[in-house]
Amino acid sequence: MTARNLALLTIILTSPFILVACCQGERREFVRQAPETLQATEQGSIARVHTFGEFTLSSQPAPADFELLCDQGVRTVINQRNVGEVTAFDEQEIVTSLGMDDANPGFGGAVPLTDEIIDETRNLLRTAERPILMHCASANRTGAIWYAYRTLDDGLDEDAALAEAKAVGLRSPEYEAIVRDYIQRHR
Numbered sequence: 001m002t003a004r005n006l007a008l009l010t011i012i013l014t015s016p017f018i019l020v021a022c023c024q025g026e027r028r029e030f031v032r033q034a035p036e037t038l039q040a041t042e043q044g045s046i047a048r049v050h051t052f053g054e055f056t057l058s059s060q061p062a063p064a065d066f067e068l069l070c071d072q073g074v075r076t077v078i079n080q081r082n083v084g085e086v087t088a089f090d091e092q093e094i095v096t097s098l099g100m101d102d103a104n105p106g107f108g109g110a111v112p113l114t115d116e117i118i119d120e121t122r123n124l125l126r127t128a129e130r131p132i133l134m135h136c137a138s139a140n141r142t143g144a145i146w147y148a149y150r151t152l153d154d155g156l157d158e159d160a161a162l163a164e165a166k167a168v169g170l171r172s173p174e175y176e177a178i179v180r181d182y183i184q185r186h187r
């Protein structure tokens with residue numbers, strides 16, 4: 001065996017050990033942190049607010065609350081109030097003037113909660129720029145969507161996801177039943 005072949009064989013045999021040794025420090029960066037927990041909090045004048053990681057889930061914010069949330073880093077607002085609902089201000093104008101993205105997959109009243117609305121909102125929760133504020137008038141609709149998202153996208157046990165959704169604000173037995181059926185069909 002020539003010196004060149006011996007050197008090549010040595011490199012081939014020791015390379016995996018060198019790579020493993022070099023990558024040991026890198027592995028620590030990819031260790032997942034402890035699971036986040038849903039936390040009730042206060043935010044400006046908003047009546048009902050919960051946070052979970054990069055999500056804020058709430059009832060209707062006032063104009064000044066959007067400014068506060070923007071200052072705290074919120075990048076996307078998902079408004080689940082349907083376009084026909086009356087508010088005292090133009091939310092889309094306020095949100096976009098503050099530089100935040102605005103999405104409005106609204107439902108309620110004459111607009112029923114459908115698979116398409118749940119799909120669209122789950123997609124926004126997965127892909128929109130974070131941190132995200134998701135709200136409706138009372139957090140009832142927000143809780144309904146949170147139930148689907150936590151079960152199907154985060155893999156949380158359905159009972160635990162429902163408990164979170166109710167803590168957020170889900171009160172409607174109709175929305176709960178619609179989302180439960182949706183979850184069963186989308187597992």
